[in-house]
Amino acid sequence: MKTLKNLTLALVATATLVACDNSKKDQAQKNVDAFSNYVDSVSVVSTENLNANWEEIERVYTEKKLQAQSDVETTDDSGVLKSKLNEANSKYTEFKDKHLASSQELVLAKNKMTFRNTFFKGQEIGDDMSFAWVNKDNILSVYDTFVTTAIENKDSYSREDWDEIKMMYEALDSRKNTVEKEGLSSSDNLKIASLKVKFAPTYTIKRTGAKTEENAEAKK
CATH class of the missing domain: 1.20.58 (Methane Monooxygenase Hydroxylase; Chain G, domain 1)
Incomplete structure (x- = not known):
């Protein structure tokens, strides 16, 4: 009887651990997907809107990235999730570099136009x-x-x-x-x-x- 009781407790404990682990994986999967979807969404925003909201975009990106990383690190067998997380992060880094370069080009072009116009009373x-x-x-x-x-x-x-x-x-x-x-x-x-x-x-x-x-x- 005692043996049966101990076995039952062990099974319950195992089930609880499995359920807990699955819950962590589900949460990690959810946050990695949210991070990846966010990166996809901002990468198609127009340059004008990006410039106007860049600080907020960076803030949300950092928040979602850290949350996803934290969940993945506490999850067993997280190779697939880590790969997806790294892929999304690499995509954002590439997108950010291109955006900053494009923004710099726009600033330089605007400065050049302003400089030219000063010689002609503002005439473009x-x-x-x-x-x-x-x-x-x-x-x-x-x-x-x-x-x-x-x-x-x-x-x-x-x-x-x-x-x-x-x-x-x-x-x-x-x-x-x-x-x-x-x-x-x-x-x-x-x-x-x-x-x-x-x-x-x-x-x-x-x-x-x-x-x-x-x-x-x-x-x-």
Whole structure:
């Protein structure tokens, strides 16, 4: 009788342990699935929405990851779950790297556009820099604003800035060739020539100086 009682207790204990272990596995599976699904969901969100909610995305990611890891570590025979957890984590890391790189590119592109626009009173300059909005009636004013802005801020520009300025300057000159055929007055043409003479030495001196400073910094 005593033997039977002990056997019954052992069976109950075993059943309890199995049930407990299964419960842990189910919980671990649930949290690993939740983590994996979360990674899948954020990886398809638009860059604009990602930027607006990035801190919250990172917070939830960390929370779900830690919960899933904790449950997996306390579960026996968790090889499959660990593999799924690592796969989801790797996917998020790759997604995060791409997002941050893309965000940095957007910031640089926005900064470049803002820099360009300062030379034209806020007028947006497309990547093609066609200056289609420049005509015989406003081209003198455009040149004057461009040259005045460059000279007034000459000490603040880097070598890369001067390279960008040169690119815009050459594109504006290209537009001037077209505008001349559309009836640019001789008077405005002469005034533009005077502005160009004023700009040339400033560009040469300041660009050379910025390049020299850049090389000196690189040697440090």
